[in-house]
Amino acid sequence: METINEATYQAAAKVAGTIEAHFRKHRAAAVENGEDDLAVVPAAWQVEKIIDVAFWASLRKEEGNPIRISLAFLPPSQAGKPLLFERPLLLTPQLLTKLAPGVERPGIHIGVWFEGEELYVWGTTIKLPNLCFVLDVSEPGLLVVKHRRAAGLGKFTNVAMLRGDQVKVVNEDSGQLPDSPPILRSLLGLTPSCLWNNNVNVLIQIAVSMRAHKRGGILLVVPSGSDAWRESIIHPLQYPIHPAFSGVADLMRYDGKSVTEIFWQNALRREVENITGLTAVDGATIVNDQQELLAFGAKITRAKDAWPIEKVLMTEPVEGGIPALIHPSAIGGTRHLSAAQFVHDQHDSNALVASQDGYFTVFSWSAQQQLVQAHRIDILLI
Numbered sequence: 001m002e003t004i005n006e007a008t009y010q011a012a013a014k015v016a017g018t019i020e021a022h023f024r025k026h027r028a029a030a031v032e033n034g035e036d037d038l039a040v041v042p043a044a045w046q047v048e049k050i051i052d053v054a055f056w057a058s059l060r061k062e063e064g065n066p067i068r069i070s071l072a073f074l075p076p077s078q079a080g081k082p083l084l085f086e087r088p089l090l091l092t093p094q095l096l097t098k099l100a101p102g103v104e105r106p107g108i109h110i111g112v113w114f115e116g117e118e119l120y121v122w123g124t125t126i127k128l129p130n131l132c133f134v135l136d137v138s139e140p141g142l143l144v145v146k147h148r149r150a151a152g153l154g155k156f157t158n159v160a161m162l163r164g165d166q167v168k169v170v171n172e173d174s175g176q177l178p179d180s181p182p183i184l185r186s187l188l189g190l191t192p193s194c195l196w197n198n199n200v201n202v203l204i205q206i207a208v209s210m211r212a213h214k215r216g217g218i219l220l221v222v223p224s225g226s227d228a229w230r231e232s233i234i235h236p237l238q239y240p241i242h243p244a245f246s247g248v249a250d251l252m253r254y255d256g257k258s259v260t261e262i263f264w265q266n267a268l269r270r271e272v273e274n275i276t277g278l279t280a281v282d283g284a285t286i287v288n289d290q291q292e293l294l295a296f297g298a299k300i301t302r303a304k305d306a307w308p309i310e311k312v313l314m315t316e317p318v319e320g321g322i323p324a325l326i327h328p329s330a331i332g333g334t335r336h337l338s339a340a341q342f343v344h345d346q347h348d349s350n351a352l353v354a355s356q357d358g359y360f361t362v363f364s365w366s367a368q369q370q371l372v373q374a375h376r377i378d379i380l381l382i
Contacts, residue, residue, distance in 0.1 A: 008052060009051065009052045010165065011051075011055075011164075011167050012047075012051035012052040012162075015047075015051070015145075015160055016044040016045070017044045018160070018169055019044075019133075019145055019159060020047055022159050023042065023147065026131050026147070027041050030130065035130060037078075037129045038129060039074055039129040039130060039147075039148075040074065040075070040078075045117075046073065046114060047133070047145075049091070049119050050071060050091070050112060050119065050135055051145070051162065053093055054069075054096065054137050055162070057097050057100075057137065058137045058139070058141055058143065059141060060094075062098065063101070065101070066139060066140050067096065068104045068138065068139070069103055069110060069136075070103075070108065070109045070110065070134060070136045071096075071110045071134065071137075072109035072112065072125065072133065072135075073113070073132065073133040073134075074129060074133075076111060076122050076123065078129045079111060079127055079128070080126075081127070082111060082122075082123050082124065082125040082127075083124045084122060085122060085123045088122045089120060089121045090121075096110070096137075099121070107126050108125075109128065111123050111124060131147050132147060133147060134147060134148065134156060141163060142163045143161070144158055144160070144161050145158070145160040145161075147159060157187070157188070157189040158170055158379060168318045168319075168379055170318060170319075170379060170380065171318055172188050172190065172317075174315065174317035174321070175190045178366065178368040179364065179366040179367060179369070179373065180375075181375065182200045183203050183207065183350075184317065184362065184375050184377060186200045186201065187204060187381070188317060188380070199252065199289065199290075202252060202268070202272065203291075203352075205269070206272055206275060206352075207219075207360060207381055209273060210360070211358060211360050211378065211381050213276065213277070214356055216280075216335060216355050217280055217285065217354050218284040218285065218351060219279055219284070219285050219352040219353075220284050220298075220300075220342060220349060221349060221351070222287075222346065223288065223289055224289050226348075228346060229286070229349060231304060231345070231346075232303045232342050233295075233298050233301065234298075234300075237297075237298055238283060238295075238298060239281075239295060239296050239297040240294070240295045241295055244288070245293035246292050247274060247275075248271045248291040251268045251271055252291060275287065278297075279354070281296055283297035283299055284296070284338075284342075284351075285297075285298070286298055300341065300342050302345065303346070306341075306344070306345045307344075308341070309337070309340050309341045309344040309372065310327065311326065311328075311371065312325070312326065312363070312372045312374040313372070314331065315373065315375055316376040316377075316379070317375070317376075317377065328340035328341075328372070332355050332359060335353055336353055339353045339363050340363050342363075343363040343365055343372050347367070349365075350362060350363065351363040359376065359378050360377055360381055361374050
């Protein structure tokens with residue numbers, strides 16, 4: 001008989017109570033707001049057990065391939081039309097490893113529920129109740145706890161990340177800081193939108209896709225109706241777009257009547273990938289705040305009469321994170337320095353920077369502090 005695992009994953013015990021408290025807090029707020037179809041909050045021991053088993057499973061391989069799975073804590077009765085096993089199976093690393101090839105596609109969740117003091121896998125589901133506990137196994141040793149947004153649309157809200165013995169818990173209050181950019185506030189669940197064609201939700205999709213291509217890149221978001229950004233770009237532009245490409249912008253004007261929502265969402269994903277692919281080209285991709293593509297492969301330069309940027313306020317939305325004033329090149333080199341300089345010169349613009357190693361930073365101007373803020377948000381995009 002196989003044992004569940006040879007040792008206990010210590011990080012699971014360390015973070016379980018905090019995660020239970022997070023879900024209890026959000027469920028209480030949802031109940032107070034009159035929201036329905038709410039998930040059951042997992043107890044700390046259940047959180048610990050799910051993380052522990054998933055961690056050991058993440059270190060295994062099935063036919064030479066690492067596993068990528070998503071587990072959700074819910075009974076079958078809350079899963080809409082679930083795929084049910086004839087009988088529940090005990091949750092073990094061995095079971096998850098064997099199931100992984102059949103459930104690794106996005107949107108499929110392994111359903112986990114309890115009986116007494118044991119946890120069982122009852123099948124799979126593509127439907128989740130609001131605020132449902134989800135654990136994603138992204139790569140060997142990397143686990144992300146998240147929950148389905150109450151609105152049910154857009155990216156899941158990340159709660160914690162565990163990588164080996166490193167634990168990072170998201171600090172939702174970090175989005176309350178002065179001049180926090182909308183993308184940060186939305187990723188923290190502070191300004192949820194029920195609309196896929198919400199401007200910020202689309203920008204989040206672009207950010208997730210930029211990080212996923214692993215080539216690194218810069219996306220500059222400039223105000224529509226102004227050409228001031230051109231002062232910070234070397235001319236002639238390498239690949240100017242004229243007229244501005246409006247593939248994403250046109251879909252953002254979706255009225256919910258002309259086509260089905262599923263058709264529209266798939267079309268939007270394709271257009272997002274179209275834009276995101278260009279960020280892998282050397283140089284910066286430039287879009288306006290209406291998501292119209294203006295150029296790609298652009299070279300950033302310091303604007304005329306502008307001072308070289310000397311420092312940014314670096315923040316990461318995690319518990320225990322302390323903002324630090326640093327030189328922008330210390331974040332990641334030339335790409336980050338040029339993006340920070342651009343925002344330093346163009347206060348009404350934002351810059352999104354993806355590194356090849358998975359780090360992701362948003363640069364924005366703080367009018368209150370009169371400096372550029374660098375928000376490290378990769379923990380929210382995984």
